[in-house]
Amino acid sequence: MIIETQQLSKKFGRIQALDGVTLQIEDGATGLLGPNGSGKTTLLRILLGLLPAHGTSTVLGLDPAREPLSVRARIGYMPESECIVPGLAGVDVVAYLGRLAGLPRRPALKRAHEVMYYVGLDEQRYRDATEYSQGMQQRLKLATALVHDPDLIFLDEPTNGLDPDGRSEMLKIVGELATEHGKNLIFSSHLLKDVEKVCSHVVMLRKGKVVQTGAIDALTSDHTGAYAVGIDGEREGYANALQLAGAQATVGANGTLLVALPAGEGTHFLFRVAKDCGIQIRSLAATRRSLEDVFVAEMEDMRER
Amino acid sequence: MSVDQAAYRPYEGTRRPGHGVVFAIAETSIRRVMRQKWIRSLTLTIVVINVAIGAIMNISLNTRIRNGMTVGDMIENAGGGDLDAFVMTLRGFLSMLYLFAPVIAALTAGPLIAEDRRARALPLYFSRPIRHWQYVAGKMIAAGFFLAAMTLLPPFAVFGMEIANAPDMSQVGQRFGELLGAWVPCVLITVALASFSLGISSLMDRTTAASMLVFCVVIFPVIAVNAAYGSVFTNPAWLALDPFNSIVRIGHELLPPTAGQTIDAYDIPLANAWQSLAGWTAAGLLMLGWRIRNVEVVT
Numbered sequence: 192m193i194i195e196t197q198q199l200s201k202k203f204g205r206i207q208a209l210d211g212v213t214l215q216i217e218d219g220a221t222g223l224l225g226p227n228g229s230g231k232t233t234l235l236r237i238l239l240g241l242l243p244a245h246g247t248s249t250v251l252g253l254d255p256a257r258e259p260l261s262v263r264a265r266i267g268y269m270p271e272s273e274c275i276v277p278g279l280a281g282v283d284v285v286a287y288l289g290r291l292a293g294l295p296r297r298p299a300l301k302r303a304h305e306v307m308y309y310v311g312l313d314e315q316r317y318r319d320a321t322e323y324s325q326g327m328q329q330r331l332k333l334a335t336a337l338v339h340d341p342d343l344i345f346l347d348e349p350t351n352g353l354d355p356d357g358r359s360e361m362l363k364i365v366g367e368l369a370t371e372h373g374k375n376l377i378f379s380s381h382l383l384k385d386v387e388k389v390c391s392h393v394v395m396l397r398k399g400k401v402v403q404t405g406a407i408d409a410l411t412s413d414h415t416g417a418y419a420v421g422i423d424g425e426r427e428g429y430a431n432a433l434q435l436a437g438a439q440a441t442v443g444a445n446g447t448l449l450v451a452l453p454a455g456e457g458t459h460f461l462f463r464v465a466k467d468c469g470i471q472i473r474s475l476a477a478t479r480r481s482l483e484d485v486f487v488a489e490m491e492d493m494r495e496r
Numbered sequence: 497m498s499v500d501q502a503a504y505r506p507y508e509g510t511r512r513p514g515h516g517v518v519f520a521i522a523e524t525s526i527r528r529v530m531r532q533k534w535i536r537s538l539t540l541t542i543v544v545i546n547v548a549i550g551a552i553m554n555i556s557l558n559t560r561i562r563n564g565m566t567v568g569d570m571i572e573n574a575g576g577g578d579l580d581a582f583v584m585t586l587r588g589f590l591s592m593l594y595l596f597a598p599v600i601a602a603l604t605a606g607p608l609i610a611e612d613r614r615a616r617a618l619p620l621y622f623s624r625p626i627r628h629w630q631y632v633a634g635k636m637i638a639a640g641f642f643l644a645a646m647t648l649l650p651p652f653a654v655f656g657m658e659i660a661n662a663p664d665m666s667q668v669g670q671r672f673g674e675l676l677g678a679w680v681p682c683v684l685i686t687v688a689l690a691s692f693s694l695g696i697s698s699l700m701d702r703t704t705a706a707s708m709l710v711f712c713v714v715i716f717p718v719i720a721v722n723a724a725y726g727s728v729f730t731n732p733a734w735l736a737l738d739p740f741n742s743i744v745r746i747g748h749e750l751l752p753p754t755a756g757q758t759i760d761a762y763d764i765p766l767a768n769a770w771q772s773l774a775g776w777t778a779a780g781l782l783m784l785g786w787r788i789r790n791v792e793v794v795t
Contacts (some may be wrong), residue, residue, distance in 0.1 A: 239623055260625040264513035268623035274616035278528035291519040291624040293513030302507055309504050321615070335620060340507035371772050 192219055193343055193375050194238060199246035201233055201399075208233040209244065210399040216377070218370035222386030222407075223379040224486060225396035231379040232271055234396070235345050239263055251342055263378035264293055267336035271347035271379075275328060282307050282359050285334045292339035299338070306334040310364060326357040333364065344368065344376040350385050362388050387482045395489055400491045410485045420448040420461060421474035432468045436460070449478065510576045513625040520633025521626075523585035526641050526782055528611075529604050538603065539642060541584040542596050546650035549592065554585040554654050558661065582658045582671060583751050586651055586678040590747035593647060593682070594718075597689055600646050602711035605639035605693035607703035609784070614701045618788070628788050631780070632694070639690035647682035677750035681743045688739055688776040689714070695783030714739070739776050 194216040201209040208350050209230045223231045238245045240259025248255060255262045275286045289299035307316040309329040315323065317400075320331060329349060336344055349365060350358045366389045368374040386393060387407060395403040403410065416430050422429055426448055430440040437453035438460070452460055458475065465472050530536055558581045612618055621631060655675045659668055693710045700706040721734065735741050746769050764772075 210755065241622060260514060260627070263623060264511070264625040266623070268619075270619045272616055272619065274618075274620050276524075276617045276620060277611045277615040278531055279524070283524075287524050288620060288624060291517055291621060291627060292624055293511045294507070295510055295512065295516070296520075298509040302509075305505060305559070332620075336709065337504070341509070368504065373508075494557070 192216070194248070194250050194433040196238075196240065197246055199234070199237060199244055199248055201230075201237060201242060201244040202282040207399050209237070212246070212396075212399070212401055214394055214401055214404055216394065217392060218375050219375075219392060220366075220376050220378060220390040221392040221394060222390035223377055224381070224386050224395050224492075225384065226381055226484075228398075228445070229381075229396040230399040231381075231396055232347055233399075235268070235377065236360045239266060239268060239345070254271055258377045264339075265342045267339065267341035269318055269336040269346045269349055271351060272330065273325070275323075275331070279320060280317045281312055281320045281323065281327075281331055281334075284320045284331065285338050287339035288335040292341075294339055302338050302340075303334070306337045309337070310334045310379070311360065325352045326354065329353060329357070329361060333361070337368075342375060344374055345379070346376060347379045348381070349378070350380065350382060358385070365389050383481075383486055393482065395486060397490055403485065407482060411480045411482060413447060417449055417451045418458065418461065419474070419476045419478050419480045420450050420472060421466065422448060422470050423471035423473050424468070429465065429468050429470050432464050433461075436464050438464075502547055513534065514627075514630075517626050517630045518637065521621075521631060522637035522641070523636060525608055525638035528579060528711065529608070529638070529642070532655040535603055539600065539645060543645055543649055546589070546592065546596065546646065550589055550650045551656040551657055553588055553781055554581055554657060555739055581672055582654070585654050586674060587672065587747060587751055589651055589654070590681055590744055591680065591749075593685055593743060596646060596739075597643060598714040599627045600642050601639070601689040601693040601714065602707045604642035606697050606707035606710040608635050608639055609694055609697040609787075610700040610703045610706035613698070614703065631788060632784055635694050636687075636690050639694055640686050643686040643690055644682075644701035647677060648684055651678045651682070661731050678747065680750055681747040685739065685743045688773045688780075691777045691780030691784070693780070695780030695787075698784045732764065736768045736772050738771060741774040745769040746773075767784055 192215055193468070197213050199209055199212040200207070212234065223234065225231050233242065235241045238248060238250050238255055240255035240262050245254065250262050251265055253262050253265075276287060277359060279287065282300075285303035285306060285449040286296075286300040289302055294302060304316070307313055310333050312327060312330050312334065315327060315357075320328070323331060329352065333346070333349065336346070346365060350361050353361055362385055365376065365378065369376055369391075370390060376389075378386060378389050379389070390407060392406050393404070393410065394401060426442055430442060430448060433450055438456075439451040441449050450461060459477065462472060568603075612621075652675065655671060658671055692714070696710050696713065697706045700709065718738065718740075741764065745764055745766060749766055
């Protein structure tokens with residue numbers, strides 16, 4: 192267990208940023224999902240010991256409220272906002288923040304060069320960091336989070352402002368950290384696909400409350416009640432026959448027929464209609480829910496409550 | 497780039513969280529200021545000018561003493577008493593701080609925190625294992641570095657010149673004591689100006705505006721009052737607020753004439769001088785502490 196919170200609450204004036212957040216986060220990569228203003232950044236700041244809050248929390252077995260410096264020494268934090276140490280070359284920024292994290296001067300500089308290579312800024316490392324493009328600044332922030340080789344990495348909206356190529360590269364680097372280098376990371380984002388690509392677990396927040404937690408595989412394993420049907424024969428005719436029998440059928444982008452069964456019917460319904468149409472079913476698979484389906488369902492569920 | 501270089505590698509070296517942080521912040525802040533060529537040039541120019549003025553003053557006074565003029569004749573208008581050339585030079589130097597210390601404080605200390613705020617660097621610092629006081633201390637040292645170059649070096653240079661020309665080496669010990677006597681007010685004005693300038697700096701996001709504000713708050717009231725009331729404004733409250741008046745007062749106490757001292761009309765009680773400097777320092781530190789604590793929440 193890397194993070195555990197009990198009834199964590201935080202108010203800014205009249206705004207309830209966090210409302211009784213209780214969660215447990217296991218080793219590995221966990222996505223912190225939620226719309227803007229759902230409390231993701233506030234939660235990260237509380238876990239870093241930067242903000243006081245009601246309730247209890249432990250990070251890597253330490254209490255951030257009581258031992259904030261010990262917690263921060265073991266965490267690498269990549270903030271969401273545009274931020275840079277002005278007046279220094281990129282590699283000096285990373286080395287400087289490495290020193291602030293507890294590395295001696297020479298190892299910090301050596302390490303800074305290594306992580307600049309790792310994040311792909313090797314050729315830009317002697318340039319003034321304030322001249323970096325937004326994509327390069329995001330990479331630089333990642334390098335500053337990695338320089339002291341932390342046990343846990345907090346990434347707050349790491350793909351913000353990146354073009355599609357930059358975003359893809361950032362996700363690749365972050366994904367490798369989790370899968371190939373065994374790093375524990377918390378990936379805070381409002382972009383479901385980014386989280387799905389990098390993380391094995393997810394915590395969903397809305398209006399400061401946890402609405403869902405768990406392994407992404409488990410959350411998306413529930414099938415939607417729809418089936419992907421591969422057939423040998425005329426798709427349109429079979430689709431029309433299914434609709435006449437009360438099902439909802441659409442032809443997917445890859446030519447597969449997506450069928451939602453009528454209430455009370457099982458898969459034998461598909462075979463029965465196929466037999467009536469003289470069509471052979473070649474494949475049949477229950478469609479899984481995407482993380483987006485889960486997220487939208489949870490948000491709607493909470494709205495209704 | 498080799499594959500080996502591109503791979504992520506764990507760090508297995510020494511870790512000492514919290515150690516050397518103040519020095520790292522101070523060193524990096526000084527480097528950042530020194531990257532600006534014009535500040536390097538200006539700082540060096542002011543140091544050279546001060547050393548030169550001190551040297552000329554000292555040589556001139558010594559020459560006139562050798563030519564038979566009594567010190568009393570020379571210092572009739574400089575506070576009275578039986579001063580010698582070295583002490584007169586040091587006292588003159590303390591008065592000169594008035595001219596250049598605010599300029600250096602505004603240019604070097606003024607932007608130190610403002611540029612961190614503008615670049616939103618504070619969340620990067622405070623997500624590391626550092627304490628607020630370490631950040632403040634690091635910035636204080638950086639601000640003090642430039643002010644100290646202004647205030648400590650010129651008296652030291654004059655001291656070296658005095659010793660080199662001294663006919664009697666038995667005076668070295670006494671001269672060194674007088675040098676320390678001049679350094680104490682220098683250190684005090686350095687601390688007071690550094691903390692106040694950093695306090696102002698922490699309020700601003702724009703470095704130029706921070707520099708201007710430091711200069712205006714420290715110097716503008718003096719110019720305005722002198723323009724309105726003449727060169728010497730003797731309102732006690734005003735004299736107590738003026739940090740340079742306090743410095744001169746403390747300096748005169750530490751570098752006393754041996755006999756026949758007269759108190760200048762604009763002098764203030766010694767206790768008030770200390771209180772004034774403590775007030776400027778405390779005001780700066782309070783502003784700084786308040787802003788640095790709140791900035792975590794704001795950002």
